Structures are given as C-alpha cells and as structure tokens.
Amino acid sequence: MSKFRIKKVAVLGAGVMGAQIAAHLVNVRVPVVLFDLPANDAPTLPASRGSLPPEGAGAALGRPGGGAGPKNGIALKAIEGLKKLKPSPLGLADEATLIQPANYEEHLALLAGCDLVIEAIAERMDWKLDLYAKIAPHLAPHAIVASNTSGLSITKMGEALPAAVAPRFCGIHFFNPPRYMQLVELIPTPATAAQVLDDLETFVTSTLGKAVVRAKDTPNFIANRIGVAGMLGTIKEVENHGLTYDVVDDLTGKKLGRASSGTFRTADVVGLDTMAHVIKTLQDTLTAETDPFYGSFATPPALKALLELGNLGQKTKAGFYKKVGREVLRFELESRDYVPAGQKADAVYERMLKKPAAQRLQLLREAEGAEGRFLWAILRNSFHYAAVHLASIADTARDVDFAMRWGFGMRQGPFELWQEAGWLQVARWVQEDIDAGKALSKAPLPQWVFEGPVAQAGGVHTPEGSFNPTTGRFEPLRRLPVHARQLFPEGVLGDGAQGFATAGTTVHEDASVRLWTLDHEVLIASIKTKMHAISPEVAEALTRGVELAEQDYQGLVVWSGDEPFSAGADLQSMLPAFMAVGVAAIEDAEGFLQQTMLRLRYAAVPVVSAIRGLALGGGCELAIHSARRVVAMESYIGLVEVGVGLVPGAGGLTYIARRAAENAATSTDKDLLKFVSEGFTAAAMAKVGTSALESRQLGYLLDSDIVVPHKDELLYVALAEAKAMANAGWRPPLKRQFPVAGRNGKATILGQLVNMRDGGFISQHDFHIAGLIAGVVTGGDVDAGTLVDEEYLMALERQAFCALIVHPKTQERILGLLNTGKPLRN
Template sequence: MSMNRTGTVRRAAVIGSGVMGAGIAAHLANAGMRVLLLDVVPQALLPEEEKRGLTLASPQVRSRLAQAAVARMAKAQPAPLYEPSFAGRITAGNLEDHLAGLSEVDWIVEAVVERLDVKRSLFERVESVWRPGTIVSSNTSGLSVAEMVEGRSDAFRQHFAVTHFFNPPRYMKLVEVVPTSDTAPEVTALLTALCEERLGKGVVVAKDTPNFIANRIGTYGMLVTLEEGLRFGLTVEEADTLTGPAMGRPKTATFRMLDLVGLDTLLHVVDNVREKSTDAAERETFARPPLLEQLVASGRLGEKSGGGFYRKIKGPKGGSEIESLDLESLAYRPRSSVKGPIIDAAKAAKGTGGKVRALIGTDPKHKYAQFAWQTIKRTLLYSAALVGVIADSITDIDKAMKWGFSWELGPFELWDALGLEKSVARMKAEGDAVPEWVLTWIAEGNGSFYKVLEGKRFVYAGGGGGYAAEELSPDEISLAALKEAGRTVLRTSDASLIDLGDDVVCLEFHSQNNAIGGEILTAIRRTAEEVSKNWRGLVIANDGRNFCVGANLLLLLMEAQNGEWDEVEDIIRMFQSSMLSIKKLDRPVVAAPHRMTLGGGVEACLPADQIIFSPETYFGLVETGVGLIPAGGGSKEAAVMAAARAGGGDIQPHLNALFETVAMAKTSTSGFDVGRIGLKRPQDRVIMRQDARIAEAKRAVLELDRAGYTPQPEARVRVAGREGKAVLRMGVHSLLLGGQISKHDALIGNKLAHVMAGGDAAPGAEVSEQYLLDLECEAFLSLCGERKTQDRMSHMLSTGKPLRN
C-alpha cells in the first residue's frame, strides 16, 4: 500500500465495540470507509436468546456485542453517524470467526480495555493474520505505546502507532498520533494525513509518555483546581464559575467535567502519571487526592453513578433539580449561583485574554482573583516544563488543549494574553521556579511566544532558533491572519470583505453570534457592488463558533413592540434585497457554512451558486419557532426548490415535503443530513475537513469562473397556487384537530402555506420571485403584530428555548 495516499485506505477494522470502539467505527464509516467491527464471543446467553432457542454456537449470539453496538448507533445521542444509513458500511463480527478478515483491511484500530496485558495478547493474535504493510493503531489514552507491541516483529512495530481519539469521536476534533522509535516515519505521516484529510480531525504528534499531551495537562489542571479550591475555601459552584467560560474553558468547567469523565477514571489517569514519573514534585502533585478517594469509595463516581460533585434529583413539583456537593461535609445541598464584581467584569470583558485579565486584575486581593491566578500560573509553568517531553512544539501543546479540552486559548497563547514578561516577573517574585528556556527566551528580547507579521503567525522555535513561521496546511485559510496582513477590502462593524488571493474575496460576519443586522446587510450590498466591478468571485464564510444563528431578533422585537411597522417592513425589504443581490450577482458565489446555520444564516446561503457544507452543519429555517416565517427569501427559495424538483410534473409532493421542513422548523443533524430535510440542492456538497471549507469554497469559485460563469437567470417560478395552498392548510388543520399543534402554530402554518404555494395564484401559474418576496413580507409583518409571536420572540431571547403557546 502506498504510504503517501490516504485514498488507498478504503477498508478498516475496529477491534472493541464499546463506547470508543463503536464511536471510532461510526466515524470511519462517516468518512466513507467499509468497516469490520469485531468483539469477543459472549460466554453466556441472554434470556431473550434462550427464548428464541439460540445457542452459544449461533452466529447472531457469537457476534452479538458488535451487532448490538451497530444497532445502537441509530438511536445514540449524540449521534455518532452523520447519517443513519452510514451504518450500512459497518459489518459486525467476532474475534474468533472473523479474525481472518483483518488480513483484508488497510487499517486496524484497536479499542479494547485499557490493560497492557490484554492489548499485548490481542496484538499477538492480530499479527497471526496481519498482512504486511497494513497499518495498526491503538486508541489507548495513556499506556506505553512501545510496551504494547513488545515481542512483535520488526515489520509489525514499524507499522504501529497510537491514534488517540477523544470522546465522542465524531465531535471531538483532537486525535493524538503517538509513534514509537520503531514506527516508520511514512506511517506516522499517513496516519496524520488520514485523520486530518479523511476524518476531518486536528492532529498533534505526541511523544510516548504517560497520558500523552491533553490528558497529562488537563488532569494536572483539574488536580490543581481541586487543591486550590480547597485552599481558598471555594464552593464547587464558585470554582466552576471561575474555571469555565470566564477562563476561556467550556461550561462544564472543572467539577462538572470530572463528573462527566468519572472520578474513578480520573484516579486511574492520576495513578498512571504518578507511577511512571521520575520527578518528585510531579509525583507529589499526582498523588491521589483524599477527597476523590473518599467519593469513589462511597460510590459517588460522577454522572454514571448518579452523583459526584453534582447530582440531579426530583424536585417537590416533579421537575428535576441540581444539587452540589459541600466539600467540607460531603453532603449535597441546592446549587447556588455565583455573583460579584469580579464575575461581572469577566463577563463584560471581550475575548478570553480580556476575561482572564479581568478575573485576576479587577480585585487582585480577592480570593477569586487569587484562586484564578494560582490555577492558571501553575498550569502554565507545568506546561512549559513539559516542552520537549510530551511534544516538540508549544503549538502542539496549545492545539491539544484547544481541541481535546475545548479551551479557547492554549497555555502558551494564554500566557501571551496575560503578558509574558509581566506574569513571569510576578511568578519569580512569588518564588516560583520558571523553566530556564522561558527565562532565556525573554532575556533574548522576546516578549511573547507568538507574533503576527504580514499575515503570518510566527511561534517560538526552541533551541535558540528564534521565531519560526507557523505551518498551515495548503487547505487552511486564516481570515484573522489575512486581516492582520491588511487584506481587508471593506468593513462595517459587523462584517468584513477579505481578499483571499487569486481575485477572490470572502464576506465574513463577525457580529455577536454572527446574527444578521443592518450592518451585515449593508456589507452584503456593498460587497455585491465591489465584487461585480473588481473580483472573480465571492466566498461567504467565517471563523466564528457558528456560521450564523439568524437575524437580529432583539431589534425586530423592539420595533414590533413599539408599533414601528414601517421600520419592520424596511428591515425585511432590506434583508430580501440584500439576499437577492447575492443571487443576481454576475460573479460566482459559494457559501461555506459550519455548525449552527439557522434562519437568516440559511437565507444567506441559499442564494449562492453552490453551498459547501462542513460535516458539522446544523442547517434549518427555524423562524416558526419564534412565531414567524422565513422572510429574507427563505420561504421563496423553498418554493423555488419545489418547482425545480417537480420539473414539468406535479409540484405538490415536493411542496408538501419542504413545507413540513419549514413549518416544523426542522434542522439537519449534520452537513450530510441537509438532504433529508430537503434543503440540499444537486450542486451542493459536503467536505469532511471543516478547516478546509474556506479554501475549498475558494477553489469552487475559481472553477465556476474558469468554466465560463454566467449568472443565474431571473426565471419565473411555477407555483401550486390556491389548490396547493388548500392541501397544505388541510394538513395544518389535521394537526390542530389532533392536538399536535396550537392555534397559533396553525396561524403561522396557514400563512406559510399562503406564501409557499404562491398565494391565490392559479395552479401551475408562473410568478416572479419578487411576487413571492412580497407575500413573505406581508405574512411576516402580520405575524409580528401578534402578541403570541412577540411572546415567543421574547422567550427565545431570554431563555434560548422556543415557547409553544
């Protein structure tokens, strides 16, 4: 097998069908591979198997574990598959009857129990049928890579490494590739390319040390947080409030994360580092915390046992309530909220660096500030001490923590944000031992680990080599770096037009939550004029957490509550005309959405000539959830799609399906799933690697341009008309009679039916797109005037959840 082509890996096998094994098998299937999933043969029959007259020799019993894992994939949440049909790419078997099947695959992934003896024994069996040249990897989270394959042949060891996926494999970006001194360099390169290009992962190459990179530092950070929290007398809630989003970390923060991981699992990781460490200070830090031992001994393991640092109970009114652990008495009590000037300052600050500086600097003598400083300081120093030990570069350490633990900034990026020289001076003043390489780096006149010059990010290179340009894949385009290099063509407060090179520009949203408001609409109109005059084409994409969560709902609600109907209509007309300017542009337009792409975000994509979906794209016209209908061209585009799919035939079936999608506010569960809800067009496609979406969209623009692009003709739209509307409204009425929707839902549905069917036009009539936009606007305005719609809008803004009234 060629070691430089990821496309040669078409068939894979996963050994172990537990949570991780099944998740990895599902994601390999997501990537289009044929997967053989194997597990051990059960030693006893289940009661239902006995009732069916099966025996231990029955094939369905012998492969029961893997078969059950595949069956669970369709119902599991979060879903491991991009599309349920992908389960058909997985064949379930067992390690006795189907072991020989390993000789027919291109990649074998082991994901069995974390015991060295079990893994060694398994690899001995694997090698008995191993086809020379096949790559083999283990999903261990921290066992010695070299020790797992002791006794195996030289050829086997040369084709072996660790590929440590994080759970759940579909959603977590990080894969740590860990070679040994025996692993052939081309095998490491192929595994890296496979995980990045085929699986869409972010890869860091780690050294064969206990718990590798992310778990090593992440576990240390949790232990430090526990230790410092007890020292400063903080509650569980206080520690989590300070070590969550306020510190650029996930909402799960520390103690909630420990509950999710499992306290017994954490102790296992702690033991693994301590037992293999030769550093006395590290061994002391990784001593088993008595509090954790006490909780584990009492059966409080976290979420899997029903309680750890938090637990969920039934409240007096039947609903669920969350209690937290009192760290002194170890009794549970009602969870409390944490407030104060420091918390408020962190929430108000912009960016992770600003938030952390607010935590530490707002009131430096407060216990919150002291706790935050101590936990951050110790984690930074520990990370610095491990450079060259767990990874060769600080960028790999930063990436591992961002991708594996969802930190907004890695340790060295955070150190820069705090101010490297200032923070090191404070550390030295407090008697901390700062790694010599950090002191030397500062003494050489360097004030940060990273710096940006002419659009490129440079990073500490180590070994007296100064800064080196950070390597980016040719498939990655950094909008931030391009803006830093002065490649911004035009800008409003909420959007920028950025030169991507090759006469292609990218329209980037950067408002709060990337919600579409007046500034973005202005930018769209200005962009259309600019691109038409001076550029080959346009990409619509951004680097935000989500592509776009919709329109600025607060602005619409305020205008509606004030009865400013002319203002509301102006907003809608501006929204419609802006989206129409994209559709009518005489240059190719390609949209590249990712993650949440809702309401107005969808309406910003549908006018494009092509949409390139990231695999994790949650795409849907969700306006009915706030009592409205899509009115930025979304309802019109649904009618256009129904007509296109009907060709010259019956529109009604296609209209019915799209009406259901919009009326029920259906959202895709992945980029691949957009087709299920009917919003994917023939020219649209999905790419596996989210990081490549902007580069791929740029390539698509250039390809359309090279092919001799001609703008979309302003065609008339054939509609179902009043008879089609009657069919849609009959369906709405049936749902109302069945108690499945409320009267207000029915009102919304009837107005949507009027728009999507083309109003009172004759069946089969051809209407202009502007006619449909006028219907959209009229329906939207009338719904804005409804009190129940305003209640829905208000509820969504205050809770983030839809109200069914």
C-alpha cells in the first residue's frame, strides 16, 4: 500500500469552483493555499466556471500569513464571499480565514510545499496551458497536478507539461457544490502513472469523503455527457409534447426517482450560463460523425432567450422560474415574459410511477396522454444514449450508473432501471422506436445489447461484475486498500452484494432493533423503526444490547446502516398509552428512556454512536449519552422538541446542565450561568448543527469525537474506536454531583425571555416552554452552586415534559406535526 500523503493542497483559481474546493479542504482539515491573479491583473483571466449540477458560486476571506497585501484582493474577496453562500460551502463560516490567499506574481514559491495542485481556472485551454508553463518550475518533485475542467481534453493539457510532471497529471472533476455533491470524476491521460491515480483516489475517497468514478478523456466525461444530453433531450421532448416547465419538473423530480428539483429548477440552480457552457463544450468538441445524437445538442430556444435577457437562474433571481413575493412564475417563450406557475402533473402518472419497473415502463409506453408519452420518451432516450456511448466514455456500465446517481441525484442509473424492468423486453421497445423514427437518433442499439453475455445474463450488472463493452466481459469493482474501510459500500442493482441487514451474526433481533456482530469482538445495535425513531421497545433493546456487550464483547456500536441516525423519540407510539392511562403512562415511558440513556453512559464497555444524517431530539440524546461519537461530516444534530411544544425529556437538559458545570470547572471564567446559557439557547431555540463541525460548536459533539468525511467508512471507524477504547482500558465515568445555577440563574434567563415575548419574537407558549427549560438546566428552586446529580435533574425534566404533554397548545403542535409533517407555531 502506498505511503503517499497529501499534507497540503494548492488550488489555482478563486472562482465558483476553486474557492469552494478550498472551503471543503478546510472542512476536512487539509491546509490549503488559494491562488488567483494579482489584483491589478484581474480583467485578464476570469476565475473558473462551475460544473454541472446543483448549485454554488464561490468566493471567500484570508489570513495574513501568506501575503494579505493588496495583490491578494481577488483571492481575499473570494474567501470572504464563501461566508455568504447558501448552502454554505463551509462547515463553520468563520473558518474561511483558514484558507491562505495567494497570487501568481508573489507566491509561486508556496507551491513547493504542496503535495497536490488543483487547477480550477476558466474553461479556456490557452489560459490553462499558459498557467501550467508558469507553475511548472515551482512544483514539488512528487506533487500531483490535476485540472478541475468540466470537459476539456485532459490529454491535450498534459502534453503541455514537462516530461517529469506529465506522469503526475490527470483530471479531477468535482461537482458543484463540492461540499455536498458526492461525485468526483478522475480522468487519466495516456501518460498518467497508475500509482498516482490510485494515490489521488485514496485521498479523494477517505479524506474528502467523495465517491470516485474513473472516466475516459472524452468531452464532458461521464456524468455531464449523459446528464446534459439527457437535459437537452428532455427539453426537446417538452417541445414535442407541449408541456409546461412546472408540469415537467413535477414529473421528473422525486416521482421519477431523480433530484427533487426536477429538470428546469435544477437548471436554474446550476446557472443557465453554466449549463450553456457545458452545452457549448458538446457542440464544439463533437460532430454528427462522433455523436449520432449531435442534432439534439442545439441550444434550446428558451435557454437562448433567457441568456439574452440576462436571466441566468437562481443567481440572478430569474431563469426558467422567477419568484415575485410569494408567487412563483414560469418563463413563457412566446411572450418572453413570466406567467403564474404551480401546475401539477395528472395524478394517474404518479400512480404509474409507483408500479414495479417492468409494469411502469409498459404503462408509460402505452399511455395515450402527453405526460405519459413524454415520460416514456425521456427514459427511452436515456437508455439509448447510454448504450450507444458506453464503450467510448466509461470502462463499465457500473461507472455510468454510479456517475448519474452521485452526480445527478438519481435513485437509479439508466442501466439499473433498464435491467430491473427486463433487459431484452425494454431493448426491443427502444429499438422499435428507433426503427419507427421516434427516437432522437437513428443509431441502432449496439449488438452487445441483444447478443452475448449481457443478453444471457439479463442485464449489465451481475455478481461477477459489470459489463465492459470493450473487453466483452463482466468486470469486478476496482478495489484499492482504502476501500476496505467501506464495510458496506454502495452497490448497483444485480451485483449480489450482501446488505448490512443480513450480514454478520445476529445475536438478537426483534421488530425494533437488530443486535449483531461482524467479528465477535464488538456488538452492533441497528435500529429498524421508521426514521429510526426511539420507542420504548428500542430503549429496551438497547438496554439488552448493553448487557450483552458487557458479558461477551469489547464494546457496543449504535449504527443503523443508513440515514437518519435517529429522527427522535417515537411520540406516536406513546399516544395510545397516554389516551388509555393518562399522563402517568408518559411519565413511566420518559423515565424508562432516561434510565436507558444513563445505562449507555455508565456501561462497563464503551458505547459508540455512529451518526449519519439526522440525530434530532431523542436521537441527539442517545448520541450525547454515548461514550464516544463517530460522525459523518454531513450530519445534523440538535434538541428540537420545542417544535412540537415539548422539552427534551430523555436526558438532554440534564446533559446541558452537567456539561456547563464541567466546562466551567476547566475554564478560567467560573461564571456557570454563561455556560448554562449557551446550552439553554441551543435547546430553547431548537438549534441544529448543520454539519458535524457546527454540532461540535453547539456542544453536542466533543473535541474527542471523530468526524468521518466518507459516510461509508462510518462503521469501520466506529468499530475501530470501540476496540481502541477497550484496549486502552476503558472505564465509565464515575457518578458525581455537580453545581447548578439555581433560582437566580433561572430569573436572569427569564428576564431575557420576557423581552423576547413582549417584543413579539416568541409566543406566550414559546415563553412558557422556554421557562420550563430554564428551570431544568438551572436546577430548579435551589441556591446557586447547589450540588445535584443526574437523577435529580431528570426528575425535573419529566415534570416539565408531562406538564406540557397535557397542555392544549402542545397537543395542537403534536397533532399538527403528525398530520402535516410541518411544525405548527401557536
């Protein structure tokens, strides 16, 4: 296994993509230098364009060390701009200052200290080649150089580099925005050394947390080649079938298993100028001879009109859609103006799209309505285009399906859906439409579709591997040493990989939780309830898990396999007991949940919570009572009970009071109320950390907790951490008393709440809930500094929780959430 380490990175180009790539490097704690032109040369070389899809536009602040003089103005402006972008490219906005600004005139010597150089300037080949000539003498002899082009020839760029650098050069195509988009395409040149590509994939996978697909050096590579051709084909079919943009987006979003923004809303988010640029790459680099679908690559008339109007989508607040006040309008080409939007597709097609794949495609193909015929047409076109171009753009069908899932937010790639629906039947349907002149191209489906291994296997994905049309074989997934950290990686339909739900050895399983082990050293608890909600049955199973782990294992890991970690306590499961017995049933249930949390906290073996996605309410309480947390970067953690008119009731407020006392004890500032107020504000305002980094800032994660960039490495790291803690002689914390702020602290907090209520910032019921929270976190009616224990505070929690559960306004909030899925403010 290679020992190559990327310790520092330089990003060349502080534009949309460059600045956000630098931001993500900061998120994962990689030092980064962000270069751009000296400020006085700004007009000469525009910053980089983004790539497709979804959103972002970048820029950001810098720190003085690295030169914060006036010539760093472009990079500094880009760094400062990062703080204002939504969604935020930074886990913590104030960490923009960790990006080191630089310019090409004064700071090229800094490149010698960088192990990876990512070029992300504008999509002009001549500008890129000029820049390579400028930086080449300053590169470290081992440094990898990569271009973040969205479609230009990587081979042509590599030919301009010195012979010593060429083996260390390749393409690295991030998708926009880089923090959130999973896909990174790596594109080698004929000269790229195999080990260099493996080293870069290792870094991108484990350190950056991305999913890598290796693409061939063809225009727009894999995802944008298939995706943009698909968008152009969709727009053409919209014209053919006379549908409106809002109806199309309703059909081509979640109902079709694609990104919820659909087609035209996605284009607005990406930026219509960016979309036009990627289309132009296809137009300029392909011909009717090299791509039989070339006739459908013309810039759509509506897109051309919007570009002429300067309506570039979300960034200009107008594109295919425009929001005026609360009303959403859609563009109308005939009038070149906007008309009211909001039309929905016929409900019959929503029902069709819920059918099994084979039945679904047959119903759409035979549909008489325009919407059904449109849906069949765009699916047929996607199958057709992917099959015709597979051999030229990718090694295997797996690469295409992964690229479309990770780069365009599809639930399935085109080959997966085709195979699920019945390979040969769908192939015959597609070919019939081609022969009838209904398709976008007359090019027939390749021979391998109908004959040979694929036809015999019933598809391109098998347990032996995915089909490579160049070799004519099913090829297994490429495995690097870093991939061993992914115990249950994403697979494709038909690969036969075992899922986590049946893997390992089951120790105990019921309807709520599976207790199992992979190695007979650490026990794993996987919650099975909807949204992994914590019910009394889940609490009982977790308690049993602790007992079994103490008897036979080194530790217990709570990991449920997919998102969310847990969306909270299962209120709905408590309602029948409440209706039958009254508030006493709720008090008993809350008491049992609290005791479960304490059982986790004081277990004789380390309990590690492996968190991915939402950890809200009871899920947050489960996490904070664990000995350690291993957390995927994109996790959202917080105590949100006030949204349903309740207070955290499973130890969340007790945790806030205890942590405040612990923080005050280790601080030179001994004002306990200051530390209590931080936790109170987070709970009373239902603050949620929008990244693992922000959750740590809110106090729900500790400095000792581990942030894991790649979601599929979570279980591996959690198991390793549990074993390491056990091997280091883990002992649970001793139960002890701690001081609370008392009645005076509560009075101070209430004084601030009165101002918020009287100013109309919170309702009377919000004030009432916040007052109950303040009463618990300050320890109730006691003197400041009184020593209490966790059981005492948990009793106060239960009292507050039960007082609210019978409150009419809280009941309105609970029923409102259960009925609509949205919080009610009353």
